[in-house]
Structure formats: structure tokens, C-alpha cells
Amino acid sequence: APESLAEVRAVLATMQRGILYSTLARAALPVTADARSDEAAAVRSAFQLSGLDAPAPFVGSPAYPFISVARTPAVAQRWGDNRGNSTGVSLLDAYYDELLNATARSPPAPFTNSAPLAAHASAQLLTLCAVRISKGNDVALSKLAAAPRTFCPLLVSPAPNATAIREALTVPAQEAAVLASVGAQAALWSSAANMSAPLDAPSVNASTPSAVVPERVQQLFSDHLIAITTDYEVYTLLALDDATLADACAQML
Numbered sequence: 001a002p003e004s005l006a007e008v009r010a011v012l013a014t015m016q017r018g019i020l021y022s023t024l025a026r027a028a029l030p031v032t033a034d035a036r037s038d039e040a041a042a043v044r045s046a047f048q049l050s051g052l053d054a055p056a057p058f059v060g061s062p063a064y065p066f067i068s069v070a071r072t073p074a075v076a077q078r079w080g081d082n083r084g085n086s087t088g089v090s091l092l093d094a095y096y097d098e099l100l101n102a103t104a105r106s107p108p109a110p111f112t113n114s115a116p117l118a119a120h121a122s123a124q125l126l127t128l129c130a131v132r133i134s135k136g137n138d139v140a141l142s143k144l145a146a147a148p149r150t151f152c153p154l155l156v157s158p159a160p161n162a163t164a165i166r167e168a169l170t171v172p173a174q175e176a177a178v179l180a181s182v183g184a185q186a187a188l189w190s191s192a193a194n195m196s197a198p199l200d201a202p203s204v205n206a207s208t209p210s211a212v213v214p215e216r217v218q219q220l221f222s223d224h225l226i227a228i229t230t231d232y233e234v235y236t237l238l239a240l241d242d243a244t245l246a247d248a249c250a251q252m253l
């Protein structure tokens with residue numbers, strides 16, 4: 001049987017912590033224009049050389065293609081997202097063209113050999129993002145197992161409607177909870193601790209700004225990770241083979 005949704009969400013929460021820590025690690029390193037384009041090229045080719053970068057979205061099972069495919073309106077619509085909120089770019093491009101520059105409030109000046117460290121922090125961050133997205137597979141299977149009456153009628157149709165499937169998979173309250181916790185963690189973990197706070201109720205020194213801009217970390221999740229994770233959930237259900245689908249839907253009868 002698939003994992004429960006609660007179990008999968010606990011894994012997503014753990015991935016989120018890893019993504020946050022990698023964001024903080026990268027934010028502690030220099031971001032110059034040169035370093036940015038050199039690093040982008042190095043990280044891009046590392047992902048490609050890994051052999052896991054597929055030419056089309058969602059081809060095969062490796063996690064990596066999701067971060068290098070531009071989420072154009074056509075791609076978003078293919079996975080049932082008609083809300084017109086496609087970014088038009090890949091996560092990788094958004095990271096190097098926008099997010100990296102805007103996330104750290106005051107990156108340090110370059111120092112000898114800072115470039116490899118910075119590239120490694122980014123590669124780790126992007127890898128964790130790809131793994132987080134790949135968990136959409138488990139999320140979708142647990143939702144199907146928990147609510148066959150909702151999903152089976154949508155899936156057995158000869159021409160399944162991606163928009164209806166996406167709507168059934170989308171949980172706005174959970175998205176809001178994820179974004180709230182991302183914002184809180186980004187602020188708390190990158191700020192100076194309030195040393196007089198009680199141990200069981202940590203807080204930050206409000207007079208010192210956090211090292212990263214929480215809204216930019218939330219943007220990584222709202223514009224990219226949640227959207228692409230949901231794409232992969234839709235893909236997973238559309239790609240189920242007949243035997244698996246019959247099995248999942250048998251209990252409904």
C-alpha cells in the first residue's frame with residue numbers, strides 16, 4: 001500500500017528543511033555577476049552531464065528534468081494548470097536570473113576559492129528541489145488510495161481531464177501552511193537569536209534583519225516547487241498503467 005498522505009507530507013517537511021539550510025548556505029557566500037554566470041554554466045552542465053537531464057518534461061523517472069524545463073503556459077496546461085500562473089521559465093533559470101540575486105540581503109565579498117563552495121551549495125539546493133518535486137509521485141498515489149471515489153471516475157475516462165484531476169489534487173490550505181512555515185523558517189533560521197527568549201519559545205532579535213529575504217524563499221516554493229510538484233502529481237495519475245489503476249480502483253466497488 002502507498003504511504004499515507006501524512007507520512008509523505010512529513011518527508012516533504014524534511015526536504016523543506018534541507019532546502020532552507022542549503023539556501024542559507026548559499027546566501028552566506030558571494031554572489032557577483034561573473035560568479036553567477038560561471039556558476040550557472042557549471043551547475044547546468046553538471047546536471048546535464050549526470051545523464052539525468054531529459055529532453056522533455058517528465059520523461060522517465062529521474063528527478064532532475066523538472067528543474068531545467070521551462071514551465072511555459074503550454075506545459076502548465078498540459079498538467080491541468082489553466083490559472084495562467086506559469087512562470088514561463090525553468091526553476092534553474094529563475095534561480096540564476098532572479099532568486100539567487102534577491103535572496104541574500106548582504107552576500108559577502110568574494111574570497112579565494114569561494115566559487116566552488118558557492119556552486120556546491122547551489123547544486124545541493126537544486127538537487128533537493130528536484131527530489132522534493134519527485135515526491136509528487138508518492139503524494140499522488142497516497143491521495144488516490146485515500147479517495148478512490150474522487151479520483152477513479154476522473155482517471156478511468158478515455159480522455160482524462162487534467163484540469164479536473166489537478167483541482168482534485170490541490171489543497172489550498174496545505175499550500176498556505178507550507179508557505180507560512182517556509183517564511184517562518186527562513187526568517188528564524190537566518191536571524192540573530194533573541195538570547196533572552198525562553199528555551200521552549202525561541203524568537204529572533206527583531207532589530208537585526210534576517211540574512212535572507214523570507215519572501216524570496218517563499219517565492220521559490222509558491223512559483224516553482226508547489227506548482228511543479230503538483231504537475232508531477234497530475235502526471236503520475238495520468239501515467240498509471242491499466243493494471244495499477246484497476247487495482248487502486250477495485251476497492252471502490
Ligand SMILES: C=C(O[C@@H]1C=C(C(=O)O)C=C[C@H]1O)C(=O)O
Nearest residue numbers: 139169170171174175178226229
Ligand atoms: C504536495 C501536495 O499537493 C499539492 C501541492 C502542495 C505542495 O507542493 O506543497 C501542497 C498542497 C497541494 O495543493 C500535498 O497535498 O501535500
